[in-house]
Amino acid sequence: MVKPQSLSVPMEPASGADALDASQWLSEHGNALLAYASARLTDREVAEDLVQETFVAAWAARNSFKGDSQARTWLIGILRHKLSDHFRRQAREPITSPLPEDPAFDGQFDARGHWRAAPKAWAPDAGTLLENHEFWEVFHQCMANLPEIQGRAFAVRELNQTPATEACQVLQVTPTNLWQLLSRARSRLRRCLEVKWFCNKE
Amino acid sequence: MLVCRDFARLLSETLDHPLEPPQRMRVRFHVVLCGPCRRYGAQISALSALLRAMESRPGFAGPAGPLVELSPEARARILAAIAAATPPAADPETRSDQK
Structure with a gap:
């Protein structure tokens, strides 16, 4: 440039x-x-x-x-x-229609809506995580694995701490879609961190 | 009656906006009865709190941590961009209308 x-x-x-x-x-x-x-x-x-x-x-x-x-x-x-x-x-174009299913989210539940595999207990190191650069490294990898729009929604809302109404404008999505994107993103991140961090240690 | 899938969705929503009272009641009721969802809720809330804690410390590097450094090329590029955007205004005599 x-x-x-x-x-x-x-x-x-x-x-x-x-x-x-x-x-x-x-x-x-x-x-x-x-x-x-x-x-x-x-x-x-x-x-x-x-x-x-x-x-x-x-x-x-x-x-x-x-x-x-x-x-x-x-x-x-x-x-x-x-x-x-x-x-x-x-966010090139506004997304106003309902989002397609996210298999990673919906796949956690059986046909009746119950957990297929219940969330596992996490090692109790949450208090020290803020200082732990290895954790953030893993966190960043998990974030990079999110579908693009989910990652963007998560970055705007959770990492930039943008108020929800403003986040909808930035992302050009309806509130309903934003809630859905965020619940999917949080769920995927939780699962990814469970596998790669919290339950990955002997 | 709320199922776990709906609970997971609504729990996330509580972090973004206040739920309608009936929904709030159903979420509360479900979490009392369902151990896995209690755990799920606690973990999702803990992650969210962690990110808020990170955000409230402006100097903190966060994800990617101290491993991130500007390359010498990037430094040079940024300094050049600053210089290019700064009009040489200190000495009025050298000022001209070349633009």
Whole structure:
């Protein structure tokens, strides 16, 4: 997207100090922003693009930012908007008709609607999961295995914590469809984590 | 009478919007009687709480964790994009209307 010659845009003397700050800013927050974006997306390249858009937008608006201590929070706030824009772009057409069955969800139940296999007990390490990077690695794999639209719904609603009404607009789905997508996504994730994490240890 | 499949669906909905009172009653009633659904509900709620906890810590990397780093190429690209978007405005004399 960036043309090669823009790499040689002279940064000094006119904007020498600025250029230094931009680079420092990027060193301080770049990886954290990329991690934040990658956690919510399955495509690394898209994550990098959104981080780039975030820094460009933040840089252009840097005069409106006050207070060093919350630079990270401010940048993450911009990134969240970029993520929403991205998800909005992905929803090309509104989905208004009922969704087809999801065999992974419905297959958990027999004809009478009872569990085929009951959920298993999980190892009681939920309290420490937040700090456990291996867990998040597995979580991310499970998320990447979701059908595309379910993954998007889940990312918008649960990872970006978008209010439900706004999530419907971003995803261009009816509330009924959103509830269904989310219940399927949560169910698939639960099952995937059960197999790959919670019941995968001796 | 609610079956487990409906319970799984409605339980998820309670995380997104308030249920109508009759539905809420049926969900509560079902969970008292059904061990597997009690467990299912607890696990789904625990996962949701975990994600909310993650989201409330802005500096936290979350999934993908510390393994994610901007490549030198990506860094260079971002700096170039910033430079390209920044008009060289510091010195008014060098300013021209080339655009």
